[in-house]
Amino acid sequence: MRSQKKMKLIREIILYTVLTLFSIIFLIPLFWMISTSLKQEAQVMIVPIQWFPKSPQWRNYIDAVKAFPFFRYFWNTSFLAILNVVGTLFSASLVAYSFSKLRWKGRNQLFYITIATMFIPSQVLIIPTYLLFSKLGWVNTYLPLVVPAFCGGGAFNIFLLRQFFVSIPDELLEAARIDGASEFRIYSQIMLPLSKPVLFTVSIFTLLFSWNDFFGPLLYLHDPTKWTLAVGLRSFQQQYTTTWSLLMAASTLTALPLIIMYFVFQRNITSGFALSGSGK
Amino acid sequence: MPKKPKSSFWKRKSLTGYLFATPWIIGLVCFIIGPIFASFFLSFTTYDGINPPKLIGFMNYKILFTLDPSFWKALGNTFYYMFGSVFLKVLLGLIFAVLLNNAGKFMGIFRTIFFLPVVLPAIPVMFLWMMLFNPSSGLLNQFLGVFGINGPLWLNSPTWSKPAFILMSLWGIGGIIVIFLAGLQGISTELYEAAELDGANKIQLFWKITVPMLRPVIFFNIVTGLIGASQVFTEAYVMTGGGPLESTTFVNLMIYKLAFKDIQMGYASAISVVMFMILVPLTVLLFRIYRKQAEF
Amino acid sequence: MKLTRIFLIALFMLILTTASFAAPVVIRFWHIYDAGIAKQTIDQLVADFNKSYEGKIQVEALGISFWDYWDKLRISTAAGQEPDVFVNDLGNVGMRASSGILLDLAPYLKKAGIDANKTFFKAPLDMCRWKAGIYALPFETDIRLLFYNKDLFVKAGLDPNRPPKTWNELWQYADKITKKDSKGDYEVLGFNPLYAQSYFWMYVWGNGGDFLGEDGNLVVNSPIVVKSLTEWKQMVDRLSLEKIQKFNATYPLGLNDAFINKKLGMVIQNNTFFSQLRDYAPDLNYGAVQIPYPVKPVSWSNGISIEASSRSRYKDAAAEFVIYLTNKTSAHLFAKNVTALVGNKEAASSPDLISNEMWKLSVQTLDISQFRPFVLEYSLWYEDLEKTVESVLYGKATPKKALDDLQKMLETQIQKYRLTH
Structure with a gap:
């Protein structure tokens, strides 16, 4: 009995050592980013490594923000992210409602097609979509980056919402129907309030995706004043290839809103992520 | 005539259904189904974006299959990355999920740490890794140097550039850990207890209970992971530009360069179609294998 | 009203x-x-x-x-x-x-x-x-010129007012300037053929070669190009490709430029480098001359x-x-x-x-x-030439074989253009 307890203790020690070790490994890059952002440029590439900056250069942050139109890009990125969230929430939930609570011919077939599109390699869509937007004269506007969100917001979000809606009992809706409420009213007054958690998950994903999107802005935004942080940072890096301290300061600032968001909504984000990846 | 009102009711209802689904029907047609057909069409043309597309039959495919070795190289690179990163992510993700599942009340803290890199924006993360991979002053080689290992050139080496990308992708393993962890918590402890009574050790438990119980989740993540990884682009575009020695020229980078740099939209479409014809059957095949296994 | x-x-x-x-x-x-x-x-x-x-x-x-x-x-x-x-x-x-x-x-x-x-x-x-x-x-x-650091010349016992005229001289000088650290990495390099604006085609031109055949078609595997590539590889091998790359990764261009940071004795750069030197290294004591040549003086525009x-x-x-x-x-x-x-x-x-x-x-x-010759059917041919040079430097193929392959590939590309236009 005692040896078994001992075994268990040893096992736990090993377990926690391993996990702690890897936690540190996972945190080091992030630490390095912040540490570099506070160094003098001359200290960045120095061998042996300086873990902590000798005298923290807070000025780097001011210089970085001045070196490229950070706040404009920040605003553009936020603007696009918000529009994407709004568009996706509205259209994906509407469609999901139709897929789950309304009966119409071809509904199930269309739903299978929708699921199938999740497995389509998207490289086949790039060129025609680009040509479509260019024929519409939408290149160098935000439309190509926003309109798709209002057109269903992607199969994945529809799927996620639909699965949640299905779990809500029909009786709740039938009562309202008998009272003569319109479907839109039932959708907006009954369904949406009941679905807050999943709507939140969809919002977070859309926000993350939009904030990180590089290919879309790269392809569609030509005028530097319209750029987002992702392409703006890339351009900044190209011009100041080696000014690592400033680049890391700008990077930290870009990451900061997401890090804050993560710590505030951590539970929702991880559980939403788990839900989305389970394939159920 | 008792039936009439009902049928009109259903008609109206049906109409509402279509109405509600309209945004997606438009999106599906304009941004997915339409473009797929358009890609097939474009692949039979030559198109420079200036003069109208000109039909040239199977010429693009003929060139692709007989004259252009760089496509096969790019395809090889892409598969290397796809399978390398997905395999390691799933395997290590599973191991870490099991470890975390045993971490008791500290699980939350570890999960928070492992998941953190997932929410970080992609471009800054790439810059960060460019620094870490620097052959002389980068953290990675400095660390290896402590053990007397002369670290490789990483992104500057044709042999190590893809492993470097895979290593970087592992930093984002937190997503898969969280997914598996949720799956593990759905497995009843009774199963383990029963098996333990039968004298099974931890490793046997892992293979005999954990893996089979998680099979649907594992499978789903392999398939979506492979499709996601087949689209690897930004890393190569930002960190290596496709080099050295084309070792990181992935298919999507090639398509981008051909379509938007050389403006050979027809040829680039042919490549995207070939990629489509490889990946879709692969996905279907994976589903078949999975179904067959699930039957047992 | x-x-x-x-x-x-x-x-x-x-x-x-x-x-x-x-x-x-x-x-x-x-x-x-x-x-x-x-x-x-x-x-x-x-x-x-x-x-x-x-x-x-x-x-x-x-x-x-x-x-x-x-x-x-x-x-x-x-x-x-x-x-x-x-x-x-x-x-x-x-x-x-x-x-x-x-x-x-x-x-x-x-x-x-x-x-x-x-x-x-x-x-x-x-x-x-x-x-x-x-x-x-x-x-x-x-245009491209050779910039040299006079202080490093003096330190190596060289005459700062006598820059190299030929590639042989350049390497003689370079060897005197080069310094290695204990790990064998370069602390200071005399000259780096894979840095800044030093391109293989300039070396070919300097050898008296070019990339056009008699009929005006693109020819990249003529004996003179093969010979140039062989010599080019020898030059890189003397320094070791890996060490050069490590050096290049340590001193990416711009503010951390090796020449600006006095870690490189001689560098081939274009004329805008004058203003970079003025802005980033006003105290650098340097000179600039036409690029040394084996056979005939050249530069690339x-x-x-x-x-x-x-x-x-x-x-x-x-x-x-x-x-x-x-x-x-x-x-x-x-x-x-x-x-x-x-x-x-x-x-x-x-x-x-x-x-x-x-x-x-x-x-x-x-x-x-x-200028590099313009080829309508494949205007980016020189990018493939650069890739071929790279693969030879990595030892993936002999210069002759690699250039023959490149020639075939370029002809294919030209054929491809003709097939689709």
């Missing part, structure tokens, strides 16, 4: 119509000068133009950084949304001219009474010709052209602006402010500029400098 009202309305209509008639034509101009003195100069040139054409033509200029510019321009062209006037790569004007996207400027030059042959340097102007037309005008060109779109709604205005930007006054201002080697010969040779030794050297070097 009624009459006054009618009169007032008529007057109003008149003002409205004249105003709409007088509304200036707006043309869009994209360029790469998005920062510093270059941006200021372009802004000033555009402002001056807008002032002197007030009420007739208004130019809206947009500067995009060099790194992003090319993709943006190409992509918007493919979308049919290119600006009316844009700067572009002087090395492949013919490619765009052949696709029909560029406006032939020859008639406009004639109308303005400009003799292009007298106004512009020959080599850059030749790059703008396609068939009988002139589809671009050379705004900027450049490329540059920036100004082009107008054939799809522009206001072709006359666009052509007018192109000609304005490349005229003597504009070019002179740009050359003076930015120290860029402008394509306008008259501006570049003006006495106040040519009195500067370094400027004079640059202009003189233009005489021996050449």
